[in-house]
Amino acid sequence: MTMMQQMTLARRPEGAPTQADFNLETCPIPTPGASEVLVEVSHFSLDPYMRGRMDAAKSYAASVPIGGVMEAGGVGRVIASNDARFGVGDQVFGMFGWASHGVVKGGALRKLDDALPATTALGVLGMPGFTGWYGLTQRGLPQAGETLVVAAATGPVGSMVGQLARRAGLRVVGIAGGADKCSMARDEFGFDACIDHRAHDTARDLRTALADACPDGVDIYFENVAGKTLQAIIPLMNVHGRIPLCGMVSWYNEGALGAGASTGDSDMLPWLWRNLLVSRLTVSGFIISDHFDQFPTFLREVAPLVAAGDVKYIEDIAQGLENAPAAFAAMLKGGNRGKQIVAI
């Protein structure tokens, strides 16, 4: 077969993305040029950051252009190689996009350890797991006996943060959507407690539940959702607390977020600022791609824990490229169960 499939962005979504925002295209498989490698993709990753790529607003990475292939990390096997470091059949990770095949420079590929399932390179031992490890260890600065809260607790970032924090001797409280996910956080990932945010409509209600689950306050809030969770937790932060900030998924579908030029008045900003001062909090925004120099350290530390079953992971694998848009939209609403992956 000489044809491949790819999913392109048909138009910029308004709010939650829908199937009509994408086009599934069939096109010829490109021929790898000098030092390039052709990979047949078996799985690719769906991650919340991709929502930002669909907007026109300037972010930390360029938007996907209309008609462009959606970005994603993927894994697969080499089927042709012009780079001596890679042979046919090698299992690799690369940025192939929402696509069945990819041609990339060999220098942009990472060969995978065959001892672990290739899909682990998309989640627990990929960018999300690395985000959790980096944010917790380098920005959260955890100390035994402290309390950590993380939302999207059963996702690949939250579950890494929670498990590593538990291993470091912290009390770990998750937030997740629904009783099933809360059970998963406790039973699979070992969280001390997990709160169902769907059972607490307002920031105030959620705050009450969090306060019960965190009798000694909160020292680290690993921020990946924002929204009402952020509003709920700020007053619960202990003096000298840390807030590593790597995402705000609950706001990703809101148009206002992209504008970047608001001048509206409000009492929320003074409220936040006052709390940061009074409780001497540190908020530390980070983007994991700045820190790939530490990826080998992460793998060295965490891959053995995954191989031994001491750090667990759960994957939710959608079947077929054509189902990627629906799986992505569902993930933003919390419809997935563990790390969201698409199998070609």
Place this chain on the structure above:
Amino acid sequence: MTMMQQMTLARRPEGAPTQADFNLETCPIPTPGASEVLVEVSHFSLDPYMRGRMDAAKSYAASVPIGGVMEAGGVGRVIASNDARFGVGDQVFGMFGWASHGVVKGGALRKLDDALPATTALGVLGMPGFTGWYGLTQRGLPQAGETLVVAAATGPVGSMVGQLARRAGLRVVGIAGGADKCSMARDEFGFDACIDHRAHDTARDLRTALADACPDGVDIYFENVAGKTLQAIIPLMNVHGRIPLCGMVSWYNEGALGAGASTGDSDMLPWLWRNLLVSRLTVSGFIISDHFDQFPTFLREVAPLVAAGDVKYIEDIAQGLENAPAAFAAMLKGGNRGKQIVAI
């Protein structure tokens, strides 16, 4: 004379404090007990943080009770001592409040170096100067060639931050109220540029002026005012910028700030949060009283610079305890010229 004067809080101010919020009282000078020292105060300090003490809302320090003496650091001479470390005539710093005399434990006093004017212990070599030094060096993490912005540039915190940052090789841009203060920032304190916020009514206008003055963006925003300055500067921050946060004087008279329980919707919080993430900023709230263990280091480093005239300071000395409320209210509006002090 056996009588003293002190200024008490008559009621909680609504918005800007007025004379009627205070009572000037005459009372007997207390007799020092065991290990206590009686000091005749010559000068005391007025600082923006005192506005928070006038509110009932819980803050990082207790409110001044109605009828209580307003807090302040002061300097003066010992006139009676039951602590062998202090003799009559010694010049000391202590927390005597808005008062002509004070009785405190000797352990709570600091003997002053007679080589420098005692008032320096209230500003350039006191809590404000220390705040600037600590926030810049420990939270701002300045690197030669970077750009720093600080508001209230001619105040005792801002002028310390600016002068130390210049010495560290940064481009230093101040913000101040009025052309006179802007000249002072440039001519007295050596700022590379200073912007008159009164000439720029909106955050957008101020942003344009700041962008002109900071052609390479802003690496450190030393935050002590918040309000429109904060709104103006956030989009100008460079990737990996730092925001040491020690005050928000432009919001101190706003009642909403104290409530701490807002649940209002707004687009400002998402806007801020998104900028913190996209530009990978670190906001670091601190309260200088947590860090007094570093005060000797500060004095060792900065006192020689002040003595040599390499770090400059300007003091605005109001005459008479009875004029403290007016001087304080004026200071919150930027009516002072340099460090605000009251001479008894």
